[in-house]
Amino acid sequence: MSRAAAPPAIDRDTIRAQAREIAEKTEAAPQDKKSRTFFDAVRASSIPYLPCFLQEDAGELFVRSYEAFYLMARASVPLAVGLTMHQYNLAALATLPVPSVPEFERRRQMLVDTIRRYRSLMAISSFGENIKHKDEAFRNVVAVPQSDGGFVCSGSKGFQSIASEADILLFSGFVGDEMGMFYVNLKNQPAIELGPSLFPGAMALTDTRPVQFNNLRLKSRNVLSISDDLTDHVSFYATAWFEALVTAAYLGGACRALEEVRKFANSVHTDDDEPLAEVDGFLVDSGRLSLELRSQLVMARSFGLCCDRYCRLVRAQGDPEEIDRVANDLMDCGSLIKYSATRAACHIVSGARNLIGTRSMGPHHPIAALSEQVLFGPMHPTISARIERSFGADMLSNEPYTGMFAWALS
Ligand SMILES: Cc1cc2nc3c(=O)[nH]c(=O)nc-3n(C[C@H](O)[C@H](O)[C@H](O)COP(=O)(O)OP(=O)(O)OC[C@H]3O[C@@H](n4cnc5c(N)ncnc54)[C@H](O)[C@@H]3O)c2cc1C
DSSP: OOOOOOOOOOSSHHHHHHHHHHHHHHSSOOGGGGHHHHHHHHSSOOOOHHHHHTTOOOHHHHHHHHHHHHHHTTHHHHHHHHHHHHHHHHHHHHHHHOOOOOHHEEEEEEEHOOOOOOOOOOOESSSSSSOTTTTSSOOEEEEETTTTTTEEEEEEEEEOOTTTTOOOEEEEEEEEEEEEEEEEEETTTTEEEEEOOOSSOOOOOOOOOOOOOOEEEHHHHEEEEEEEEHHHHHHHHHHHHHHHHHHHHHHHHHHHHHHHHHHHTOOOBTTTSOOOGGGGHHHHHHHHHHHHHHHHHHHHHHHHHHHHHHHHHTTTTTTTHHHHHHHHHHHHHHHHHHHHHHHHHHHHHHHHHHHHHHGGGTTTTTHHHHHHHHHGGGGGGOOOOHHHHHHHHHHTTTOOOOOOTTTTTT
């Protein structure tokens, strides 16, 4: 009788050690080998499979994942951002309880189990659409139902990170007027065509490409949802996860910039022979940047609390009104973490650049690449204007304003 393999160690210290090792290997690899080195080390670790082992503990899953991505991003922001696409989707699919749709629970469990068994990585093809000219052609995927329960998909999607590395692609597509959610094996898939890299500069290693679907045939088991309600439900929860988790990558980059400031300040002296690290103004400026970074790290942890509360309430089939309020708080929590942490990352890297001076912009200095990379943070969904509008409308409503998270963090 064969015995099931023991689950891998996923305690805090093990995950931190794995993330540090991945960062060290990636840092040491030459530029053209960084991606291969990173993904080989990632696949050998437990980090991308944490969601498979912590399905019932969303809070712990968030904290473990956040720390790992923060540490890995010190070596490469774009590789960490790319891998975030896998982690947030898998985390959202694995942890979201949908007791009212057992068929969804069954199919997503098959996907989660497959990813764990084959140590797969998953890419996501843009669920949101770009703003466009009023006469511009419709660009999305249309999935046409077949008599055997399967679908044939055609159309295109704008953005897909880790395009060449991922084994599985999760995507949305119209089924009539409803938005469905599907997945497909990406390897040796002639019906899926990847376009050229969208970000060829310092973010090239995200490997983000447009994707074309040429009559892709799907089996019924590859369907996760064919209704707007279910697709929206999963997408909103997944977006909150994305917003909170992606900040780990950008703050990891900001932390790396501060490490460069530390090394610089301890290696140079003023004309009076005073180490720069002991010059009061330099010390105070550094302290401000460190405070900003650490405040964001503390704030990000609140997502784990909200998320855990939400999942437990749904599993316990709690009061529907309370579930709704906690869900709204969870969305707000993800948005405000993404909004303020990605802005802070830009500010911290800019501050580090000013403290080190022009040598930080030399072609091989980490801050030169980081200066470009952090600019991408605020551009991720949800777009800042939407977050600002939503928070403004909330503040200016007819109810007295408290700003409290009365439900998710109480
Ligand atoms: C590094 C990176 C990797 C990515 N990887 C993936 C991936 O793997 N999978 C995936 O699905 N997506 C991915 N995306 C894409 C992402 O999901 C978004 O679709 C994309 O970032 C949206 O940005 P946009 O600038 O194209 O938005 P647009 O919708 O084109 O908006 C452009 C600008 O118009 C303005 N604007 C738009 N709407 C409004 C409004 N309602 N009110 C006011 N102003 C508005 C804003 O100033 C906004 O910045 C990635 C993005 C980045 C940056």
